[in-house]
Amino acid sequence: MNIPSQFYKDIRMLCCLIVLVISVVTVQGQQVRKIINIDKDWKFKLGDVADGQKVAFDDKNWRKLDVPHDWSIEGKYDSLSPTLRGGGYLPAGIGWYRKSLALPKSYQGKRIVINFDGIMANSDVYINGHMLGHHPFGYVPLLYDMTDYVNFDQPNIIAVRADNSVQPASRWYTGAGIYRHVKLEVYDPVHLDEWGVFITTPEISKEKAKVNIQASVTNESKKNEQLMVQTTITSPTGKQLKSTQTALTVEAGKSAKCEQVIKVPDPEIWDLATPNVYKSSTVVTLNGKVVDDQQNTFGIREAHFEAETGFWLNGKNIKILGACVHPDGGAVGMAVPMSVWERRIQRLKQVGCNALRGAHCPMQKEFYELCDKMGVLMMDESFDTWTAAKPHGEKAYNLYFNDWYLIDATEQVIRARNHPCVVIYSLGNEIRDDLNSEKGRAHFMELKRITEEIDPTRPITMALFNPRGMKLFENGFSELLDVIGQNYGETGLLAVRTGRPERKIIGTENTPARSAWLVMRNNPSYSGEFIWTGFEYLGEADWPKISWDVALFDRNGDWKPIAWERQSWWKTAPMVHIVRTEDNGKGYTDDWTPASDTLKRSSVTVFSNCEEVELYLNGVSLGKQPVPADDGPNKWLVNYAPGRLRVVGRNGGKDVADQLQITAQEPAKLFLTTEKKEIVNDPEQVVYVTATVVDKNGIRNPNSKHKVKFTISGPGEIESVDNSNPISHEMYKADERTVYKGKAIAIIKATAGSGTIKLTASAPGLESSSVEIKVKKGE
DSSP, X not given: OOOOHHHHHHHHHHHHHHHHHHHHHHTTTSOSSEEEEOOSSEEEEESOOTTTTSTTOOOTTSEEEOSSOOSGGXXXXXXXXXXXXXXXXXXXXXXXXXXXXXXOGGGTTSEEEEEXXXXXXXXXXXXXXXXXXXXXXXXXXXXEEOGGGOOSSSOEEEEEEEEOOSSOOOSSOOOOBSOSOEEEEEEOSEEEEEEEEEEEEEEEOSSEEEEEEEEEEEEOSSSOEEEEEEEEEEOTTSOEEEEEEEEEEEOTTOEEEEEEEEEEESOOOBOSSOBOOEEEEEEXXXXXXXXXXXXXXXXXXXXXXXXXXXXXXXXXXXXXXXXXXXXXXXXXXXXXXXXXXXXXXXXXXXXXXXXXXXXXXXXXXXXXXXXXXXXXXXXXXOOSOSSSOBTTBTTSGGGTHHHHHHHHHHHHHHHHTTOTTEEEEEEEESOOSOTTSHHHXXXXXXXXXXXXXXXXXXXXXXXXXXXXXXXXXXSSSGGGSSSEEEESOHHHHHHTTTTOTTOOEEEEEBOSSHHHHHHHHTOTTBOEEEESOSBOEESSOOTTOOEEOOSSBOTTSOBOHHHHHHHHHHOOSOOEEEEEEOTTSSSEESOSOOSSTTOOEEEXXXXXXXXXXXXXXXXXXXXXXXXXXXXXXXXXXXXXXXXXXXXXXXXXXXXXXXXXEEOOOSOOEEEEEESOSEEESOTTOOEEEEEEEEOTTSOBOTTOOOEEEXXXXXXXXXXXXXXXXXXXXXXXXXXXXXXXXXXXXXXEEESSSSEEEEEEEEOTTSBOEEEEEEEEOOO
């Protein structure tokens, strides 16, 4: 038989392919690219030092700590601090970090990269005395290739100088230091680019979804290489689904991209109620050997905006019910464990919030992952300033914008683009640059260009400032935005569609007032809103205040009156809640215990989404009221009497919701409560423990001024204490705190892998209280 030579070639190719597939399959779940967390065992020195980057520098007396670390939150409040109003009167200055790092000889021939997720601010990074780079912006990852400067026969010295001494540098609290995670990445000279795998889902049906994968590979070797790139998708339940592979030639010293398509059957959709997250593994093979791989997560979902009907997610027309959030975590400062954000997002979802706006900067990596996991939409925002300064932040990013904005915008978008939570980008917040000018317009066009080049799948907006004064609705600028955004001025934003029905609009920042809510509620074209703000945050306050205090929740997660009101608008589950006017007539309070015995009458407000509400005082009805169709609250003027104030909500004449407030007697004891009975020894995990001053019947006394002392034993420590008082100047890194409205909190973290933490709270004249938290082993 005369067998054609081509047959043997085909057989050889098939055999090679089988070997290749087998080699790839064997490494699934065993990552070839080494990603090593190096958060532990740093040394820190507050203040500037000469020659701190040198290997021989003596740092034996420096403080030992782990990062993430925010040294500013450890300081004292000072009305004369150079951070002033914007930075919340906490310290600024220079801090140095050093770490000794040994590298095994097996890393020789690899690329060795250090990855800081964020350093605040104006950072200089060194390895063995060699400067790797300088970066002013504190909100984006910093990656430095150390390969040419590392040792394999002796320890390597990493040194970081962080400088935020030039103030005022922000309109809100920024923290200071290496406040996000640090990782070492070790990979082959032929490798996938950082965030070099871009995954989109352009076609989705119930039967299947088309998943596009774009992979970028760089060849830092000295010869051209022929590679194989394989991507495998794993379902949200961990089932390996499909793979595809592509041959790719990459010239020496250059990068190349390949495009891949995988069709996923019966896709599990990422949605608000079902935040299904898929995983992908992209593997690079050279000469039959796997040389690099990356794991990514993504969601199969479709999102878009329409002019007449607003926002659509997976074929459903929904309102974006959003809140703006700054990146600080209150008492923990800017080094925020993810359990803090998880707790916060859970509370926002209880109100009915389905979206967050990062105000006004890129957030930490884990924040995006958490929003993916919890089913929350996100507006990802870049900058608070371009070149024009803002009051209370005159020495901010405006000093560096021209040199850095394209670099920082690139890092922002390329890191965010695989996250299904991100549905829109904002290129700036209330930018004061003249967008009518050639220079201002050029900056916008460059930002838009780089954003669309990296991620063409998501729309672009801006939180416009003074758009009518700049004539942005008339001069063509609005047409450059995919969705027109504006802070406040809800009625004015709606009016921009008059005669221009093709325009899409969204409220990028909105007052919590009912008038703003009704504009969006009553107009289908109004895509959504982001109220200012979800949580109280540090800074942007006039002394003696140290934090912004208009929010749904205080900085430690307690509900504020407007959160109950918002819940009555945003949620459908029946609810009622009582608040009353403060004794001084300023604002609301959430109790029926006056600050003095002089209160004669009180204005009582009830928030509800029921059809009818009825108020009772000590069992006597004070009258029924229908809940207004315009979402207004129900109000009663009540002759004060101590006792029990109760409200009942009814639908169809049936009781469906109720809430009770009881007048407190004299403080008698402390009552400790913990939201979690177990904790893992993980820096991302903390537990909030609340100490409440109560009377003999267990009713909170909001007028107590006791100072609570926290004592801890077992494998744990007190991370921070707080009381949410916007004018409290007590330190967070302490073991005692004066109660505010009858409460103080301690944030606890584990220090070992097992055992039981016991926290005790005591105060003069009060019965003490204890709580136990079990430390369990992590997975």
